[in-house]
């Protein structure tokens with residue numbers, strides 16, 4: 001499977017990343033300490049990734065009234081896992097709340113979180129995350145990187161459900177955000 005082109009990063013930063021072959025491990029740089037994840041290219045300003053009932057959303061969490069547990073979150077990355085902590089007052093997430101993607105060929109699948117009694121799909125993957133600069137990437141077995149995040153607007157304007165499009169199908173109806181760390 002060919003998916004190592006990381007198109008959204010190249011689109012945004014082609015002046016920095018001349019070609020995929022220039023991707024070198026020394027540019028992998030995980031944030032130290034806690035950070036937020038933010039999505040660019042969805043709204044006119046950058047939006048935060050938040051948690052609702054085990055699913056990852058982007059936008060203003062206060063506008064999302066449908067979940068039973070909804071919270072803003074911060075993250076730390078440790079041993080390639082992205083550990084998630086609630087920051088909204090009155091909300092606590094389990095200590096094993098990990099960010100996951102589902103890197104399955106030819107499917108566009110929701111991004112979510114483990115823990116908290118929410119059923120996690122068998123194909124969810126919580127390891128092999130790295131940051132390339134501030135860009136959140138997922139590293140495939142062969143060392144290639146992908147950042148194939150997609151977002152589909154919910155029935156609340158400005159609130160998006162986050163997806164992963166492992167084969168870069170670019171399905172219609174989905175936007176192509178860039179997901180980055182922000183402290």
Ligand SMILES: *[C@@H]1O[C@H](CO)[C@@H](O)[C@H](O)[C@H]1NC(C)=O
Nearest residue numbers: 064065066067154155156161
């Ligand atoms: C909006 O989406 C939520 C979550 O999927 C759903 O529970 C709710 O019924 C929807 N509301 C409307 C007005 O369609």
